[in-house]
Amino acid sequence: MENFLSGVKDAVSRFRELKGKPVRIISHLDADGLSSSAIITRALTREGISFALSTVRQLDDYVLDEITRENYPVIIFLDLGSGSLSKIEKIFHDREVFVIDHHNLEDYKHKKIILLNPHVYGIDGGKEISCSGITYLFSKALNSINLDMAHIALLGAIGDMQEQNGFPSELNRFILDDAIYSDKVEVRIGLRMFGMQTRSINKVLEYTTDPFIPGVTGSDEGARRFIDELGINAKIDGKYKKLVQLSHDDLKKLVTGIILRRLGSEENPDDVLGKIYLLKEEKDESPMRDAKEFTTLLNACGRMNKSAFGIGSCLNDKLLKKEAIQLLSDYKREIINALNWFHSHRKEIIEGDGYVIINAGDQVKDTLIGTLASIISKSNIYGKNTVLLSMAYTLDGQIKVSVRSVGEAKRDLKALISNVVEKVGGICGGHKYAAGALVSQDKEEIFLKEVKEQFTKLILEA
Secondary structure, eight states, rough: HHHHHHHHHHHHHHHTTTTTTEEEEEEEHHHHHHHHHHHHHHHHHHTTTTTEEESSSSOOOHHHHHHHHOOSSEEEEEEOOOGGGHHHHTTTSSSSEEEEOOOOSSSSOOOOSSSEGGGTTTTTTTTTHOOOOOHHHHHHHHGGGGGGGHHHHHHHHHHHHHOOOOOOOOHHHHHHHHHTTTTTTEEEEEOOOOTTTSSHHHHHHHHHOOSSOTTTTTTTHHHHHHEEEEEHOOEEEEEEBGGSOOOOOHHHHHHHHHHHTTTSSSSTTTTTTEEEETTTOTHHHHTTHHHHHHHHHHHHHHTTTOHHHHHHHTOOOHHHHHHHHHHHHHHHHHHHHHHHHHHHHHGSSEEEEEEEEOOTTTTSOOOTTTHHHHHTTTTTTOOTTTTTEEEEOOOTSSSEEEEESSSOSOOOOHHHHHHHHHOOOOOOEEEEEEEEEEEEEGGGHHHHHHHHHHHHHHHHOO
């Protein structure tokens, strides 16, 4: 950790040598990328440095070509770029380039790029720190006033699945300590269920997949019956309360009931209790009060092509927060549509030995196909260690591919998809625990053939 923090300081020293030259920022559009964008834009604003920001789905030739047409002397890539270092250096050899990222590195010895990536220091960026965490440490080293943005960095870490009922890594705990010290975050122990602040109790129970509750998850009737059996005072004026509105006694009944219902069906039936991260500046019942729900909102903004709403929400812009909350409702409808498509087309899903291929074609938005795969990976539909590969068409004739694992990834998902793309053509990115790719639609058949061969080979070698 100390070597990495020293590397952060060195990068900041190089940045200061630029003496406030205008900056062009290119960032990924997921929760980690948007929280990184919020941190860097506020940090630069505080330094009086002018900048322009774009968020992108992936760093492809089109994006790079567009940037070459602009004459910003300094370029910062956030949450992307580590797999394209040779290309970036060749294209922008006459500019000052910073790559702040936590993804796996291209096998390349850079000469000019200022690269801030934990993998250089032997730190697993997939597990131990997100890009928003690195961006926060960079900004804090630039000016200590930026300590007040530690809570934004936590959003990126949570969005990248680095919170596991606590933060296992020293770097993320270091950032959490800063967020608590700056009085922006409160950590509580409570029900580890999504939607506590915003959803009615029956819907929280019906839609929960982590934890999975037998006879309740996925069933509206089962959820309502479960509430009645527990004798919980769950309604106000005939309408179900939000989970956060339950009394202390009713909450205890619910926790006990969930633990008992999960006995015998789970390794840890009591893991429904865990750490909850509350943002103290947000009002009760706000969808942004619970950090985990905030990350969903950020992903919604990115996936629905409204990144500015997410960045503004991180920076507490009231108007943009209002727009983001409305967008979140639209996003949830799209997710429900995607899940409905999946469940109604199970017969068309390719289910092999240890792997599943979900080819949605043009039936699911390409911006949502990774989210669909992530939800399915946590739903108990498929067994642990099953590799899920999902696909959807893009508007420009490509196929967006996302790869996830049920449970903790036992195989390197980035290496898996890279092997396929090398033979078929396209671009890929991500890390061991979540990866993705873009391939041409006219290569769909050969891509599927190669994927099946690679998956079968992996299973036989396991």
